Amino acid sequence: MTKTLIPTPELKAIVNSRARLLVVKAFAGTGKTTALTVFAGMRKKARILYLAYNKPIQEEAAKRFPKHVDCFTTHGLAFRDFGSVYQAAGKLGNVRPGDVMAALRLDASTAKSVLDVVNTFIYSPADEISGDHIAPNFIGNPDLVLDRARDLWEAMQSLPGEPGYNERINMPHDGYFKLYALSKPDLSQNYDIVFMDEAQDSNDVCAQFVLGQNCIRVLVGDEHQSIYRYRGSTDALEKAAAMPGAEVFHLTTSYRFGHDVSALATALLAGFKGEALPLHGHGKQKSINPKVNKAEPYTVICRTNAKVFATAAALLGKKTIGFVGGVKNYPFDRLVDVQNLAVAKLGAVRDPFLRQLGSLEALTDYVKHTADLEYGALLGIQKEYGARIPALVAQITEAASKFDVKDCEEKPMVELTTAHRSKGLERRQVELADDFEDFVTEAGHPRELMGDADMEELNLLYVAATRASHALQVNPSIARALSALGQTDFCFPEGTEYSPWVESLMDSKIVVRQELLSLPVARGDDDGMPDLANGIHCGLGDAPSIGALAARESYPRSIRP
Numbered sequence: 001m002t003k004t005l006i007p008t009p010e011l012k013a014i015v016n017s018r019a020r021l022l023v024v025k026a027f028a029g030t031g032k033t034t035a036l037t038v039f040a041g042m043r044k045k046a047r048i049l050y051l052a053y054n055k056p057i058q059e060e061a062a063k064r065f066p067k068h069v070d071c072f073t074t075h076g077l078a079f080r081d082f083g084s085v086y087q088a089a090g091k092l093g094n095v096r097p098g099d100v101m102a103a104l105r106l107d108a109s110t111a112k113s114v115l116d117v118v119n120t121f122i123y124s125p126a127d128e129i130s131g132d133h134i135a136p137n138f139i140g141n142p143d144l145v146l147d148r149a150r151d152l153w154e155a156m157q158s159l160p161g162e163p164g165y166n167e168r169i170n171m172p173h174d175g176y177f178k179l180y181a182l183s184k185p186d187l188s189q190n191y192d193i194v195f196m197d198e199a200q201d202s203n204d205v206c207a208q209f210v211l212g213q214n215c216i217r218v219l220v221g222d223e224h225q226s227i228y229r230y231r232g233s234t235d236a237l238e239k240a241a242a243m244p245g246a247e248v249f250h251l252t253t254s255y256r257f258g259h260d261v262s263a264l265a266t267a268l269l270a271g272f273k274g275e276a277l278p279l280h281g282h283g284k285q286k287s288i289n290p291k292v293n294k295a296e297p298y299t300v301i302c303r304t305n306a307k308v309f310a311t312a313a314a315l316l317g318k319k320t321i322g323f324v325g326g327v328k329n330y331p332f333d334r335l336v337d338v339q340n341l342a343v344a345k346l347g348a349v350r351d352p353f354l355r356q357l358g359s360l361e362a363l364t365d366y367v368k369h370t371a372d373l374e375y376g377a378l379l380g381i382q383k384e385y386g387a388r389i390p391a392l393v394a395q396i397t398e399a400a401s402k403f404d405v406k407d408c409e410e411k412p413m414v415e416l417t418t419a420h421r422s423k424g425l426e427r428r429q430v431e432l433a434d435d436f437e438d439f440v441t442e443a444g445h446p447r448e449l450m451g452d453a454d455m456e457e458l459n460l461l462y463v464a465a466t467r468a469s470h471a472l473q474v475n476p477s478i479a480r481a482l483s484a485l486g487q488t489d490f491c492f493p494e495g496t497e498y499s500p501w502v503e504s505l506m507d508s509k510i511v512v513r514q515e516l517l518s519l520p521v522a523r524g525d526d527d528g529m530p531d532l533a534n535g536i537h538c539g540l541g542d543a544p545s546i547g548a549l550a551a552r553e554s555y556p557r558s559i560r561p
Contacts, residue, residue, distance in 0.1 A: 007038070010251050015039045019247040021211075023199075023240045024220040027279045028265065028466035029256030029426070032220045033064060036195050039218065040069050049191040051077065051210065053198035057424060061197070070191075074206050075173050078180030086171040089159050093170035095152075097370045098353035103155065103168040104148055112370040113140060117149035118156070122178045123203040123234075129153060174203070181209045188214040199236040200226040207236035211243065224269055227420055227459050229452045252277055256426050257469050258286035263492075263499035263510065264478070268462050270493050271485045272439060272449055278496040289429075289471035290501060298429035298471070299324075299415040301422045301464040305331055306377045307435040308416050312396045313385070315414055321396070322403035322412030324421050331374060332393045338363065338375075338382045339389040419460040422467050430468035432475040436461050440480045446488065474505070482506045 007015070011031075014024055015038050026032035040048050048069040052058035055073055062071040075083065086092040100111035113135075120133040129149050134142055151164070156175050158165035187194055196202065196210045199221035210217060219240045226235055241248045254262060262281030269275035292298040302308045308323075308330060315321050323330060333350070340348040342360040349355045357363050360382075367376045385392065403412050415427070419436070437457035439447045449455055461477060486506030491513035503510055 008253055010249065010253070011035055011038065014249045014251075015042055017247055017249070019245065020216050021240060021243060021246040022216075022218045023237055023246055023248045024218065024251060025237060025248065026220055026222055026251035027254060027277075028222060028225065028463070029254035029283075030251035030279075031253075031255065032197070032222075032251060033061065035251060036197070036218065036220060037064055037066075040066055040193075040195075043193065044068060046192040047190060048193045048195065049187060050195040051197065053201050057197060069195075074202075075177050078177045081183075082176040082179045083171075083173065085159070086176060091159070091167075091170045092173070092176075094172055095156070095170055096353060097372065098356065098366070099168050099170075100152060102353075102356065103166045104151060106148065107369075108366050109369040110140065110145065110148070112372075113138060113145050114148045114152055117145055118152050119174075121149070121153070122172070122174050123205055125181075125205050125208040127182065178205055181205050185209075186214070191215055193218065195220070196236070197221070198225075199240070201228045202234065202236040204234050207234065207239055211236070211240055224273065224275070224459050225423060225463050227423065227456055227463060229456055250277060253280040253282055254466075255282050257281050257283040257466065258288065259497040260286075260288035260499045260501045261466060261468060261472060263497055263502040264472075264474075264482070264505075265462055265466055266492060266496050267482055267485060267502060267506070268458065268465070268478075271446060271490050272458050272481070273455070276493055278493040280495070281497060283469055285470050287499075288468065288501060290473065292429040292431050292471045292473045294319075296429065297411055297413055297415070298431055299417065299422075299425075299427040299467070300431045300433055301467065302416070302418050302433040303435040303437070303460065304377055305374075305418060306381050307433050308418060309335070309381055309392075309396075310384075311433065312400075312416055313392050316392070316395055316399065319413045320399070320403075322400050322415050324415060324417035324425065326404040327397055327400040328404070331378060332397065334374075335378050335381055336390050336393050338378045339386070342382055342386070419464045423463050425467050426469060427467050428469055429471040430464070431473040432461075432464055432478065434475045434477075436464070436475055436477040438477055438480060440484045444484055444487070446481065446484045446490075479505060 014022065014035050024032060024035060026035070036050070040046075044066070046068065050058075050061055050065060050069050050071045052061055052071065052073050058071050058073045058076065065071060083092065095115065097108060097112045097115055100106060100115050101108060104111065104114065106114065116135060117129065117133045120135075121129045124133065126132065129146065131142060131146065133149070134145065138145070152169065154164040155166045155169040156171050157179070193216040194210055194213055196217065196219045199207070199219040200223050201221070202210075210219070217240075219237055221237050223235050223237055240246055258281040260281070262279045266275070266278045269279070300311055302311060309332065312321055334354070337349045337351045337354050338360070340346070341354055341357070341363060344359070346355060346358065354363065357366060363375060364379060366372065367379060382389065400412070403410065417425075437454075437460075439449075439458065441447050449458060465472060465474070465478065482502065482505040486508035491511050494512050496510060496512050498510060
């Protein structure tokens with residue numbers, strides 16, 4: 001029997017919009033995919049394209065959307081005409097500074113600068129490489145770097161037998177999407193509406209590609225879940241919101257968790273980033289368990305792969321362990337290579353780049369000059385675990401591999417992942433590891449966030465904390481952050497839900513600042529489209545509606561019962 005979804009005013013406003021450009025800012029767990037599903041369901045005659053950030057999201061969306069919606073990743077859209085050519089030639093893959101060093105005969109520092117220029121160009125809407133793609137803090141010969149960057153881009157594009165071809169240089173996935181975007185495809189020939197999911201993690205070339213289409217465009221995402229700036233991502237939501245005719249909407253009600261997690265998330269976002277809207281928690285479990293029950297399955301979310309490895313090593317022989325995405329997707333094989341490099345067993349080193357470097361000292365120097373985060377983390381693990389690494393990696397891989405089998409009915413007692421990989425997940429019990437950034441000064445005050453890097457670290461903490469539905473064991477980073485906020489005159493946004501747990505973490509009362517807020521409201525059905533007044537029959541389950549927002553005074557008050 002089909003259930004009726006009683007939509008919130010926020011959802012009604014979105015699905016009733018007649019705008020050509022819609023920007024939907026959705027907090028964690030607030031049902032942005034549901035909103036798009038309902039939007040599509042009310043437009044059954046429209047040809048709709050859904051663009052996902054990655055393959056798992058695309059596959060899940062394909063199961064949920066009606067048949068008149070085509071679901072692709074952005075790269076998948078470009079693969080048929082561009083990516084497939086490089087795959088057939090055996091040169092589809094990532095390019096590292098070490099590859100550039102070998103192919104163009106450059107030192108590590110210059111190779112890193114050249115690759116940075118090409119990546120910046122690939123992520124940009126520009127047609128050609130120029131000085132605009134050199135980092136502002138670059139020190140060196142810009143003409144040399146630009147010339148070699150053009151050589152590198154030519155090598156990426158060249159196929160075997162063509163001028164500029166070099167077997168060491170692959171075509172990265174973002175590279176063939178760049179070629180696709182440069183071909184100026186017109187999606188309106190096949191589609192009336194384009195959905196762009198996770199728009200906060202789009203890069204400039206992808207954002208311009210979607211925003212430039214002559215059809216209805218709906219961009220959804222959460223600016224506070226922007227965690228891929230290091231891959232060239234930029235917040236397409238803000239760019240779209242500033243365009244003429246754009247209508248901006250918000251989804252603020254989560255059905256994943258209750259008041260405790262919503263108040264915690266609101267504290268982080270409002271206290272450190274100045275977010276003006278609260279996150280509402282309407283999950284079945286209103287209060288969170290502050291400690292995970294380790295007699296039942298739980299998930300540990302770490303900031304780094306190094307902490308994932310350390311946690312796995314500590315749990316060997318004590319708990320069954322598994323990894324989100326599978327153990328093979330974590331860099332443990334390269335960790336063994338780094339250890340073999342350290343003991344001069346070059347014959348056992350499988351990674352061609354590490355074998356080429358020839359020594360741990362050369363790798364250390366490479367990391368120093370290129371700031372390669374992945375190899376830097378591996379060096380840190382090697383320093384701590386040393387000769388135990390090969391045996392530990394073998395034991396961890398053996399213990400976790402059985403859970404990577406498709407449709408495996410048995411589940412691990414402890415599931416391990418990083419904050420980046422946890423995005424999009426929902427878990428009953430979550431423990432946050434202690435390797436996240438600290439947001440408190442030595443004097444015990446909340447730290448001012450400086451630039452994109454700090455913003456992303458706060459976003460990672462927010463992403464990790466909002467995965468939990470029933471139990472959330474916070475780490476020192478959150479405990480210290482909330483305690484520091486509690487010692488200030490910080491006020492929560494009006495509408496924040498009361499949480500004695502958050503009050504205990506802050507060691508102070510939750511105080512809200514009342515103010516006048518306005519959000520979009522649902523419009524009428526002047527063109528005959530239903531206005532959702534009686535709910536939507538879409539089989540998505542029951543959801544309570546939120547009352548209309550009213551005018552508010554402008555003074556702080558406690559919301560404690």
